[in-house]
Amino acid sequence: MQDVPLRVALIGMGTVGTGVARILTDQAERIARRAGRPIEIRRVVVQHVEKSRSVALPNGLITDDLEAVYADKDIDIVLHLVGGLEPARTIMLRLLESGKDVVTANKALLCEHGDEVFRRARELGRTVAYEAAVAGGIPIIAAIGQSMAANQITSIQAIINGTSNFILTEMHEKARPYADVLAEAQRLGYAEADPTMDVDGTDAAQKLVLLSQLAFGTKVPVTAFQRTGIDKLELPDLRNATEFGYRVKLLATARLIQGQLEMHVQPTLVKANQPLAKTSGAFNMVELTGDAVGRLWYSGAGAGEMPTASAVVADLIDMAVGRAQLTFSRLDIWREHAPLPLLPATEVRRRFYLRFNVEDRPHVLADIADILGRHNISIASVIQKEAESAAIPGGPVTVPLVIMTHESTEGAMRDADAELERLKSIRPPRVRIPVAS
Amino acid sequence: MQDVPLRVALIGMGTVGTGVARILTDQAERIARRAGRPIEIRRVVVQHVEKSRSVALPNGLITDDLEAVYADKDIDIVLHLVGGLEPARTIMLRLLESGKDVVTANKALLCEHGDEVFRRARELGRTVAYEAAVAGGIPIIAAIGQSMAANQITSIQAIINGTSNFILTEMHEKARPYADVLAEAQRLGYAEADPTMDVDGTDAAQKLVLLSQLAFGTKVPVTAFQRTGIDKLELPDLRNATEFGYRVKLLATARLIQGQLEMHVQPTLVKANQPLAKTSGAFNMVELTGDAVGRLWYSGAGAGEMPTASAVVADLIDMAVGRAQLTFSRLDIWREHAPLPLLPATEVRRRFYLRFNVEDRPHVLADIADILGRHNISIASVIQKEAESAAIPGGPVTVPLVIMTHESTEGAMRDADAELERLKSIRPPRVRIPVAS
Numbered sequence: 105m106q107d108v109p110l111r112v113a114l115i116g117m118g119t120v121g122t123g124v125a126r127i128l129t130d131q132a133e134r135i136a137r138r139a140g141r142p143i144e145i146r147r148v149v150v151q152h153v154e155k156s157r158s159v160a161l162p163n164g165l166i167t168d169d170l171e172a173v174y175a176d177k178d179i180d181i182v183l184h185l186v187g188g189l190e191p192a193r194t195i196m197l198r199l200l201e202s203g204k205d206v207v208t209a210n211k212a213l214l215c216e217h218g219d220e221v222f223r224r225a226r227e228l229g230r231t232v233a234y235e236a237a238v239a240g241g242i243p244i245i246a247a248i249g250q251s252m253a254a255n256q257i258t259s260i261q262a263i264i265n266g267t268s269n270f271i272l273t274e275m276h277e278k279a280r281p282y283a284d285v286l287a288e289a290q291r292l293g294y295a296e297a298d299p300t301m302d303v304d305g306t307d308a309a310q311k312l313v314l315l316s317q318l319a320f321g322t323k324v325p326v327t328a329f330q331r332t333g334i335d336k337l338e339l340p341d342l343r344n345a346t347e348f349g350y351r352v353k354l355l356a357t358a359r360l361i362q363g364q365l366e367m368h369v370q371p372t373l374v375k376a377n378q379p380l381a382k383t384s385g386a387f388n389m390v391e392l393t394g395d396a397v398g399r400l401w402y403s404g405a406g407a408g409e410m411p412t413a414s415a416v417v418a419d420l421i422d423m424a425v426g427r428a429q430l431t432f433s434r435l436d437i438w439r440e441h442a443p444l445p446l447l448p449a450t451e452v453r454r455r456f457y458l459r460f461n462v463e464d465r466p467h468v469l470a471d472i473a474d475i476l477g478r479h480n481i482s483i484a485s486v487i488q489k490e491a492e493s494a495a496i497p498g499g500p501v502t503v504p505l506v507i508m509t510h511e512s513t514e515g516a517m518r519d520a521d522a523e524l525e526r527l528k529s530i531r532p533p534r535v536r537i538p539v540a541s
Numbered sequence: 542m543q544d545v546p547l548r549v550a551l552i553g554m555g556t557v558g559t560g561v562a563r564i565l566t567d568q569a570e571r572i573a574r575r576a577g578r579p580i581e582i583r584r585v586v587v588q589h590v591e592k593s594r595s596v597a598l599p600n601g602l603i604t605d606d607l608e609a610v611y612a613d614k615d616i617d618i619v620l621h622l623v624g625g626l627e628p629a630r631t632i633m634l635r636l637l638e639s640g641k642d643v644v645t646a647n648k649a650l651l652c653e654h655g656d657e658v659f660r661r662a663r664e665l666g667r668t669v670a671y672e673a674a675v676a677g678g679i680p681i682i683a684a685i686g687q688s689m690a691a692n693q694i695t696s697i698q699a700i701i702n703g704t705s706n707f708i709l710t711e712m713h714e715k716a717r718p719y720a721d722v723l724a725e726a727q728r729l730g731y732a733e734a735d736p737t738m739d740v741d742g743t744d745a746a747q748k749l750v751l752l753s754q755l756a757f758g759t760k761v762p763v764t765a766f767q768r769t770g771i772d773k774l775e776l777p778d779l780r781n782a783t784e785f786g787y788r789v790k791l792l793a794t795a796r797l798i799q800g801q802l803e804m805h806v807q808p809t810l811v812k813a814n815q816p817l818a819k820t821s822g823a824f825n826m827v828e829l830t831g832d833a834v835g836r837l838w839y840s841g842a843g844a845g846e847m848p849t850a851s852a853v854v855a856d857l858i859d860m861a862v863g864r865a866q867l868t869f870s871r872l873d874i875w876r877e878h879a880p881l882p883l884l885p886a887t888e889v890r891r892r893f894y895l896r897f898n899v900e901d902r903p904h905v906l907a908d909i910a911d912i913l914g915r916h917n918i919s920i921a922s923v924i925q926k927e928a929e930s931a932a933i934p935g936g937p938v939t940v941p942l943v944i945m946t947h948e949s950t951e952g953a954m955r956d957a958d959a960e961l962e963r964l965k966s967i968r969p970p971r972v973r974i975p976v977a978s
Binding site for chain 2: 138140243247250251255394396397400401403405408417421422427434
């Protein structure tokens with residue numbers, strides 16, 4: 105063990121920063137042993153110096169002076185625990201330009217400006233480590249970047265938004281509607297005051313972009329692929345899925361289909377006996393398929409103070425040992441050959457779950473089957489329950505009709521949908537959810 | 542990328558060696574890109590040079606001359622894919638002494654002679670990598686040695702023998718007895734011709750020793766802790782476990798209990814809603830608990846040609862990049878402080894599942910409850926079914942009695958068992974299975 109400490113600065117004392125400070129102060133001896141030298145926190149940069157903190161830091165460390173960090177030649181590594189795009193991006197670039205290696209947990213920044221950040225780091229001979237940016241405490245960046253190095257990864261299917269998975273689990277298990285469960289998740293702290301990015305699929309899509317870049321050497325903008333959240337999901341569809349032997353999950357998918365990259369984030373029916381379907385509550389799970397190893401599953405807490413801090417400190421130890429620098433230089437984000445083309449959304453092939461609200465009269469099912477058939481979509485199974493009574497007294501009596509199709513393309517399905525839209529015997533809502541293959 | 546190839550030798554062309562040769566020849570371009578330089582196979586050492594092989598190697602590579610490998614100064618790394626203890630141990634030591642870094646998949650060797658191998662490697666400034674020795678394609682050595690470096694691991698609970706898990710899954714799902722399923726597993730290649738080491742818990746115990754050494758810095762001999770296999774399990778107990786909401790799994794456990802190390806490999810009742818209980822077929826799953834990250838689950842194929850080869854080649858790439866050398870020098874196998882004491886088996890605290898075959902007459906349950914009570918073992922639940930008829934015409938009518946206890950020590954349970962043994966109203970078989978906590 106060396107005596108010379110490794111000198112670090114922390115920028116940001118939000119949830120993750122607090123957890124990191126806690127590990128580095130409470131477990132200093134353990135971390136020093138594993139890093140091969142003591143870790144010394146030189147500065148902790150925050151916006152509001154006067155705010156009280158739940159972790160005790162030595163006096164005089166806390167400052168709001170970022171410039172002092174850039175200028176301090178004794179600081180080797182900076183833990184960049186700032187969210188959002190700006191000033192996070194500017195801070196990141198200035199740190200690299202000041203000769204610091206950087207550990208970050210900011211997925212939005214790397215999703216939006218990762219190319220710039222990684223390129224600049226490489227030009228300057230610096231290292232960026234970002235295990236904590238995806239799936240919190242689950243070491244999925246190491247899994248793809250190192251452990252699966254002998255494989256061509258062929259598929260990533262992941263539950264990587266804990267808030268959505270918590271909400272879906274509660275809806276499923278307690279038969280409670282979306283809005284109710286969301287309100288409870290907010291009370292419990294599983295959902296933010298503004299949960300938009302979680303429930304509309306944006307957060308999962310940003311993480312998928314980072315995983316996909318690492319696995320396939322191809323950076324796809326988050327706006328380039330289909331992204332649907334859980335915010336429109338209704339209980340009857342969760343119930344029907346169960347009846348067919350499935351669970352509805354917010355699934356982030358990136359896979360190789362004959363040299364093209366299929367990507368999407370959508371509520372998806374997953375076979376109930378699959379590990380992904382069995383991942384409940386706020387847990388995350390990533391299923392990786394490699395051409396040698398087959399399928400591997402990684403699961404655990406995808407967020408939270410200590411799990412995410414665990415990933416940040418693992419990166420810090422990796423840097424202290426010198427491993428992170430070697431890893432960064434060999435990641436597939438540098439792939440020099442042409443990026444993989446994105447499979448057009450209309451060509452994505454899957455089965456579909458369809459729910460219609462149809463008038464209870466002859467020939468409705470025949471009309472629907474006819475339209476689907478003309479688009480080469482064949483029906484695998486149907487559930488039609490008996491009618492109860494008219495929604496509007498004297499109005500038409502409607503019944504739910506649920507269809508599982510055989511495999512079809514998204515394009516054929518959309519075309520059929522446009523025709524179904526014009527069928528007078530179908531009333532809203534009309535639901536379509538893809539099935540994982 | 543460097544032009545100078547990294548020169549390797551393979552020793553052993555069994556299942557794993559064949560898979561490794563397949564990846565290195567079929568995916569040479571990919572592996573070179575990730576390793577930063579081409580990998581050149583210089584020699585492949587086998588016992589029977591003339592034997593035909595399923596993987597095509599360049600002419601003249603195959604030899605039975607081990608001495609040539611030791612003597613060849615151009616060989617940087619050797620893939621040691623030899624099973625058993627000898628000559629595997631001698632080969633390993635000679636390789637290290639000849640200045641080679643070594644990748645091995647031999648868990649028995651490291652379990653038995655790991656201390657000697659690791660110490661010798663360290664003295665000689667060499668590196669040994671052994672990801673493939675535990676859980677095949679699941680990167681569990683990297684998980685413990687690197688990704689969880691910020692944590693004190695507090696518990697390892699693992700299904701790490703695929704053969705046993707396959708057999709238990711089939712017994713459970715198809716209600717087929719052990720001997721039937723074992724025979725089928727042998728036909729399908731999930732079980733060896735001599736399955737003893739798999740089904741008696743030895744294989745799982747050897748793997749647990751390696752995981753535990755890495756996680757707790759303490760090497761425990763495989764003979765020092767309780768080890769029970771699945772070979773005595775009967776269908777009624779699997780059925781009863783299900784009725785109580787559990788599954789029976791061959792669970793390998795190592796955990797910290799107030800500064801002592803609890804270790805055992807035993808058929809164990811696991812709550813049906815736990816990820817470990819849901820791991821079916823030949824898959825492995827390792828559940829790690831860290832004081833920062835909480836629980837993480839790793840699952841995938843724990844054996845087989847390509848999954849294990851995937852782990853060997855990942856280690857080779859790690860060596861080519863220089864990461865493995867840094868990792869090896871920092872693993873917790875070097876822990877200098879005193880090893881943790883082993884928690885005596887009699888002090889292990891758990892709940893128990895008990896099955897008795899009792900005579901159908903008054904006061905039997907009271908007698909059993911009295912004995913348990915005097916050893917401070919309290920009963921949580923009881924299932925007693927109605928009697929059918931006497932096993933021997935005219936003999937006593939017996940009924941199965943199943944008890945789940947509250948938490949107790951193994952010692953108290955053993956003492957109670959000795960008294961129960963003497964109760965005349967209890968007939969064989971008497972079954973006791975611990976419950977995972």
